[in-house]
Amino acid sequence: MRIENSNTFVQSQPLSGNGKMGNVPLPNYDDFHFNTKKTPAMNEEEYREAIIEQAQKDQAAGKFQSDSAGYRNLVKSYVSAVSPDRKNIIARGLTAIFKNSKPQSKTLNLIDYLFGTVKYHKEAADLSYAEFYDSNGEMVASYSNGKWISYGTKAENSRESELWGIYNEAWNNAARASQGKNYGGNADDTMCSMSISV
Template sequence: MRVENCDTFTQNNLLSDTKKIGNIPSPNYNDFNFNTKKAPAMSDEKYREAIIEQAKKDQATGKFQSDSAGFRNLVKSYVSTVSPDRKNIITQGLTAVFKNKYPQPKTLNLVDYLFGNVKYSKQTAAADVSYAEFYDSNGEMVASYSNGKWISYGTKAENARESELWGIYNQAWNTAARASQGNSCAASTNTNMVSIDKFV
């Protein structure tokens, strides 16, 4: 984690107002864009079935991807199984910063990398933190905090899993759309044939 103190304008656009560490409110881990490690709700095969069913349902109701609450819930659940433990990384990092009133720059060693610990530095001894970066044990930045706003950054594993879900969903949605168009064309043809028969 990298931490800086700056005398910049602080925005009050916070994702969570429940828990704070120092002057920083915790992110809202229930937000669609802010995942943290969770146990899978089902097997990958069951997820696949659920994604296909959701795509069919969404197509029938005229929704696509994030227009659908069901889709958003599936994405969050599916991707969170490979997410880093953002909650723990952020909590440990901020606790380390605010526990030590005057933290010194710290270099990361192998043990820090293995356990996903943090690296931080402060430019001043002020009590408020206006900017921080958080990294997982692979060295990937997983979150940042800047002037009252949290941003989550997808890891390679999360991005790959989300792309996999989109592929399954899009294929199922397109198949359902083609089937729907085929049914409407067949219904239209049958209606026309009936009306022609009436005039013969």
């Protein structure tokens, strides 16, 4: 499930078991919702063709968007091309947090969290809360009490919206074409006649 929060897509993820830094399990970067920067697998025109082809396959199979593993893989590849390097941002951030031995205030209030003045909270060697930002100042991830949350950047959200537009249009076109075949003609040319007796 994705939810929108301040113009960003947010996805919570349970512990991943892919290694640890300090007491913090690292996120699973292979997960559908937790992107990190990757070299594009195709050029833009090839991506467009692949999205259209996937939509047509999904429509024929009675699937839509995330019901399809092919769709999920395509979204991950397409969006990761503009993703920040979350893996490196988180690794550097956690390294800095665990190197810092300065004591912190034990009392954190709701105002601190709401206005973003708290970047992390650690007692002794146990980290309970941390926020991670990219070079544009956009929060890209947070860790809180055993859960990771990935925040989509403006670039990621825009790219995913582009993909939805291409995919949805192709899926709808395939559905209309399929309906036309079922009725023995073009779906747009279907006529209905009715006679009324008085």
